[in-house]
Amino acid sequence: MIELKNIEKSFGKYQxxxxxxxxxxxxxxxxxxxxxxxxxxxxxxxxxxxxxPDKGEILINNKSVIKEHLYRKDxxxxxxxxxxxxxxxxxxxxxxISDLRKQSVNGNANLINILQLESEMNKxxxxxxxxxxxxxxxxxALMFDPKIIILDEPxxxxxxxxxxxxxxxxxxxxxxxxxxxLTSHIMTEIEExxxxxxxxxxxxxxxxxxxxxLVELSGQAKLENAIAAMMxxxxxxx
Amino acid sequence: MELIFKIIKFEFSNALRSKWILFYFSFFLILSxxxxxxxxxxxxxxxxxMNIVLIVIPLVSIIFGTMYVYNSNDYxxxxxxxxxxxxxxxxxxxxxxxxxxxxxxxVGILAGFIFTGANxxxxxxxxxxTINGFALTLIFTSIAFLTAIKFSYKAKxxxxxILIWLMLAVIYDGLILFVTYxxxxxxxxxxxxGISLINPIDLARIFFILDFNISALMGYTGAxxxxxxxxxxxxxxxxxxxxxxxxxxxxxxLRSFNKKDF
Numbered sequence: 001m002i003e004l005k006n007i008e009k010s011f012g013k014y015q016x017x018x019x020x021x022x023x024x025x026x027x028x029x030x031x032x033x034x035x036x037x038x039x040x041x042x043x044x045x046x047x048x049x050x051x052x053p054d055k056g057e058i059l060i061n062n063k064s065v066i067k068e069h070l071y072r073k074d075x076x077x078x079x080x081x082x083x084x085x086x087x088x089x090x091x092x093x094x095x096x097i098s099d100l101r102k103q104s105v106n107g108n109a110n111l112i113n114i115l116q117l118e119s120e121m122n123k124x125x126x127x128x129x130x131x132x133x134x135x136x137x138x139x140x141a142l143m144f145d146p147k148i149i150i151l152d153e154p155x156x157x158x159x160x161x162x163x164x165x166x167x168x169x170x171x172x173x174x175x176x177x178x179x180x181x182l183t184s185h186i187m188t189e190i191e192e193x194x195x196x197x198x199x200x201x202x203x204x205x206x207x208x209x210x211x212x213x214l215v216e217l218s219g220q221a222k223l224e225n226a227i228a229a230m231m232x233x234x235x236x237x238x
Numbered sequence: 239m240e241l242i243f244k245i246i247k248f249e250f251s252n253a254l255r256s257k258w259i260l261f262y263f264s265f266f267l268i269l270s271x272x273x274x275x276x277x278x279x280x281x282x283x284x285x286x287x288m289n290i291v292l293i294v295i296p297l298v299s300i301i302f303g304t305m306y307v308y309n310s311n312d313y314x315x316x317x318x319x320x321x322x323x324x325x326x327x328x329x330x331x332x333x334x335x336x337x338x339x340x341x342x343x344x345v346g347i348l349a350g351f352i353f354t355g356a357n358x359x360x361x362x363x364x365x366x367x368t369i370n371g372f373a374l375t376l377i378f379t380s381i382a383f384l385t386a387i388k389f390s391y392k393a394k395x396x397x398x399x400i401l402i403w404l405m406l407a408v409i410y411d412g413l414i415l416f417v418t419y420x421x422x423x424x425x426x427x428x429x430x431x432g433i434s435l436i437n438p439i440d441l442a443r444i445f446f447i448l449d450f451n452i453s454a455l456m457g458y459t460g461a462x463x464x465x466x467x468x469x470x471x472x473x474x475x476x477x478x479x480x481x482x483x484x485x486x487x488x489x490x491x492l493r494s495f496n497k498k499d500f
Contacts, residue, residue, distance in 0.1 A: 011499070048319055051499040073321035083312025085248070087255045096248050100241065100320045140316075 001026035001179055002047060002148065007056035009042055016042045017053070018203040024196075029170070029180040031190045034200035035231055040183045041080060043200070044150055047181075048077055060148075073101060076146035080153050082137035086126040090117065090136055093125065094143070103144045111139045114165040131157045138166055142173070149173060151182040155189060167193060187224040199230060206230065241326040242333070245317070249334020262298060263342035270350025281450075284363040287347065288446055291367065292439055295374045297403050299339060303382025304399040306335050308392045315500045328383075328495045332488070336379040340372045347371070366449045370442050377438050377484045378403075384491035387498060406439050418458065427462055434459035438483040445476040 002024035009017040016039045024030050032040045045051040047058060049069065058065050065071045084093045098105055112118055115135040120128060128136070134157045141149060151170070155163040170193055174180055184190055190197070190211075197214050199207035207214055207230070211223065218226035253259050270287060277283035310331065317327055351364055382399055389395035414433060417426065434440050440459055447460045448469055463472050 045500070050315060050318055052497060069323045070321050072319060075319070077319040079312075079315060079319075081312065082316075084316060085252045085310075085313050087252050088248075092251075097316075097320060099244055100317065100322060 001061060002181075003059040003062075004043070004046070005057040005059070007043075007046060007053045007058065009039075009046065009051060009053050016203050017046070020056070020203070020205060022198060022205060022208060024179060024181060026179045027174070027177050028195040029174050029182065029193050030196040030198060031194035032181065032183045032198045032200060033185075033190060033227060038200040039203040040200055041152055044077075044152055044181065044183065047150065048072065048075065073103065073144075074147045076141035076144060076149045078134075078137045078141035078151045078154055080156070082133040084125045084133070084136070087124060089124050090121045090128070093136065094139070097140055098144075101144060105143050111142055111169070114169060115139060115162050131159060131162070134158055135162055142169065147178060149178055149180045151180070153184055154182060155184070155186065187222075187227060191223045199227075201231065241322055242329045245327060245330025246334045246337070249330065250338060253334065253338035258302070259338050259342055262339065263346045265294075266343050266346025267350050270347045271353055272350075274351055274354040281363060284367050285450075288367055288370070288443075291343075291371045291374070292443055293407055295343065295371050296378045296407055296439055299336075299375045299378035300382045300385075300399045300403050301396070302339060303335055303379040304386045304396055307331075307383055307386035308395065311500070318500060324496050325492065328492050332379065332383060332491075336376055339379065340375040343371045343375060344368045363450055366446055370446050373480050373484070374438070374442050377480065377487075380484055380488040380491060384487045384494065387491055387494045406437050410437050410440065414459065427466075430459060431462050431466055434463065435479055438480060441476045441480050441483070445473060445480065448472045448476065 004020055004022050007017050007020040008015070020039075020043065032043060034040055042051055046053050047060075047065075049065065049072065053066070060071050060074075063071070088096065094105065112121070115138060117132070117135050117139065120132050120136075125133065125136075134154075138151075138154060138158075141151060149170075154166060154170070158166060167189070170180060170182070174195075182193065194211055197207065197209065197211055198205060199214065207217070214230075215221075215223055215226045218229045220226040220229055269290065273283040273287055274280065277286065314327065314331070318324065347364070347368055381402060385399050385402065386395045389398060414430065417433070418430065421429075434444065444460045444463050448464060463476065466472075467475050
């Protein structure tokens with residue numbers, strides 16, 4: 001469904017993505033993991049068209065999407081740091097995006113409810129806490145019932161209840177046949193949620209497969225240890 | 239087109255609630271009210287206003303515009319994740335920023351004029367003043383957008399904007415003075431004329447003065463302009479160049495925006 005072919009991207013002298021080719025399996029949750037600065041967010045942003053790759057192709061449903069914009073109506077995105085126009089209220093932001101997408105909101109009440117946002121709906125964005133902004137962002141990513149959901153560190157900054165509810169929601173979406181890409185530094189979360197794992201180190205994919213394969217390959221018992229072992233420079237990839 | 243209007247609408251409602259816009263509006267309202275109240279001749283009041291407008295509008299537009307782009311960075315990212323093309327977003331952001339600024343100025347000045355019940359002898363100069371202020375807002379907002387999109391770092395971009403304003407509003411006059419003095423023995427009129435074309439603030443001043451037709455206040459470049467083009471052609475050339483000063487930075491800004499990584 002989502003395919004990247006030989007993607008390269010540099011910011012100045014620093015090459016962030018080195019010849020990345022990958023396939024994201026439809027109907028599954030794919031986690032992109034890797035150390036800080038390994039290019040996780042750049043991959044996500046390339047798929048969204050926020051970052052323009054220097055080389056390569058990105059295909060969604062076998063159509064090239066570089067220079068396109070309409071394909072994004074099928075994507076819901078939750079960025080790492082959420083930000084909206086300060087002077088608008090939460091309701092106004094929701095209406096604004098709904099208006100821009102020309103899509104009506106699906107199951108929004110339920111989302112607002114499970115993320116405990118009811119009391120925040122008429123507050124201005126600038127008065128919201130960081131966690132509440134993240135919740136607004138999560139709502140936006142999910143509320144148009146998109147086929148592809150991209151979540152960049154979705155639970156960072158959320159309280160435990162909201163975090164648990166959001167994870168439940170993510171699994172529900174996967175079971176409903178959605179394709180989900182997420183990044184996270186919380187290993188238990190990746191273990192809980194993901195079907196497939198993409199492991200990036202310094203802009204290269206070093207592992208692309210299922211969670212189980214990764215753990216087996218590393219020779220460790222737990223994912224956390226497996227990832228830590230693989231981040232070690234001396235790790236031998238066979 | 240529909241998307242552009244939607245973005246403008248949102249930016250508008252956002253801007254109208256911002257204290258800065260209110261402050262900017264009140265500034266021109268009070269200024270205009272005071273000028274027309276205490277100055278007997280409408281013409282003189284308009285001239286004093288023009289001198290303030292030539293300094294304040296470029297400064298406020300360029301700083302406001304630059305800050306606006308940096309402050310909207312996350313918002314731009316959010317909108318770009320929606321099925322929207324960058325061109326519409328750029329147009330929407332630009333107009334959503336420039337129009338509230340320009341309107342605050344126009345409405346402030348005109349309201350001040352009307353409140354004082356000023357006599358109507360000077361309606362034409364006031365109209366020219368407002369057109370000029372409007373044009374300067376558009377021009378300096380488009381320069382601001384270009385600067386902010388070219389520089390990734392806020393401090394650098396803001397510094398560059400202030401430097402551009404300083405060059406055009408202050409240092410430029412000194413430069414003209416220096417060149418005319420230093421090369422006073424040479425026929426340099428055409429060179430000076432050429433230099434005046436590269437400064438939108440000077441062009442706006444010339445445009446205003448030519449329309450107003452007060453040769454004593456034309457200044458050196460204004461007089462040259464008048465001599466070279468005559469009044470009506472001078473107005474045409476200066477307004478044409480002002481339009482270029484808006485279009486060129488705007489298009490370069492749009493091009494950079496289309497390529498930019500967020």
